[in-house]
Amino acid sequence: MAEILRYEHVDISYNGVPAVQNVSVTLQEGEILGIVGESGSGKSTLIRAAMGLLVPNGLVTRGDIWYKGKNLPDLPEKELRRLNGPEIGMIFQSAGSSFCPIRTVGVQLYESMREHERLSKEEFRTRAADLLRKLGFTDGQYILESYPFELSGGMQQRVGIAAAMLLKPSVLLADEPTSALDVSVQKQVVEEMLLVRRSFGTAIVLVTHNIGVIGAMADRVLVMKDGRVVESGETRRVLEQPKEEYTRTLMSAVPKLRRV
């Protein structure tokens, strides 16, 4: 399988203060890479760097991020904007605040699709409502006609997921995509993301605190602490036989359900 995204010795700072240090990782086409780790360890920073979203005060100070032969931090703004969305898609950690409050969800989704693809309003509506149904909404049309403030936290989060998935990116960067969802909707979202990978070969970087979601989705995991990778490897191995002390601490803190 071909590699699609590669971080090489990447350092990132905010105002000169290092947030990510010496991270190297490769993502293959159709692969799902999980990233877990301490709050504040640089997980969001790492994936935002690929989208060129560190401005105004963040900067990749060393290393390269390669996407299909292009070094992303070196690309001019205009070219990045062309890639962002249809090639590299992002689901944001706080989906609610990434929407414009005074326009309906449908209008905003349609606009972002029209930037990259020619399609009629009708086509859009059918596709969007269909995807929203798969993400656990009984009435997709109702959601498209809503304003963001009329939706609950978890509903906004799913609209954010739909916004990224509608463009069918080759790489999907998902920052805590299910943190605000009840577990039955979470399961639907996990299944839909797995289906997208199977159908379109979408590669996914999945940042989450939810080890259950990592176990259900990721092929490989990266464990981060203090801006560095402390451990990485095949998912089962890392979750079940962690080598590093920090990973062990993390696994032992996972709340476990008592069924009997």
Add this chain to the structure above:
Amino acid sequence: MEAILSVRNLTRVFSRKGKERFTAVKHVSFDLMPGECLGIIGESGSGKTTLINMITRLLDATEGQIILDGEEITNLSGKALRKVYASMQMVFQTPTESFDPRCRLGDGIGESLRNAGRSRADTKTEAARLLEECGLPAEFAERYPHQVSGGQCQRAAIARALAIRPKILICDEATSALDVTIQKEILELLNRLRREKGTDLSILFICHDIALVQQFCDRVLVMYHGEIVEEGTPDNVIRNPQNDYTKRLIDSIL
């Protein structure tokens, strides 16, 4: 023992321009007992946040009653309402966003004390004590929200919520943005506070993580489409769910 908070028949209807009215919370009733920790789980969009927004009076109820410590507060306003705010405090999901980015954490924590008429010096000492109570060094009072990690900021948010010694602490997904080790620390902190304060502190705990609710709550309510569809101890609800939605929920846990 009398309930510290009683909710009776609480209903909220949203009217939307050119569209049908939507009932987000339908005739919800429950009691929160002194010292109790009551969990609320349920579908995304089932009305949990709307329900607590009515209880904290951020949102008006369309119908029903809210009784706090024996007094009906459903329609209070102005000065009387401010007294209510002193007995209920909230901790939200995103700690960094819940603090004013231009203010130091110490100022955020002390705000309610200053509003209650405490002197500047007094407020400062108390903010330092609260930070330490929540497991942070007193020096953190000088930091801005973006200068601390998510977990530290959530501790500061709990310190702020505890400042005016509320009788009820309401946590809306307060741990879901934190890594599991910090989640565990926050729960240990809340458990310690519960032990120390006994019947003086009750908690409403909204959370999607059912294992966490099982560890932490005495009782749990399950919400679906604006209604409470099931209620009981977490162990009973998890082992022996009666309602179809609850069954689906328990089966979906990864």
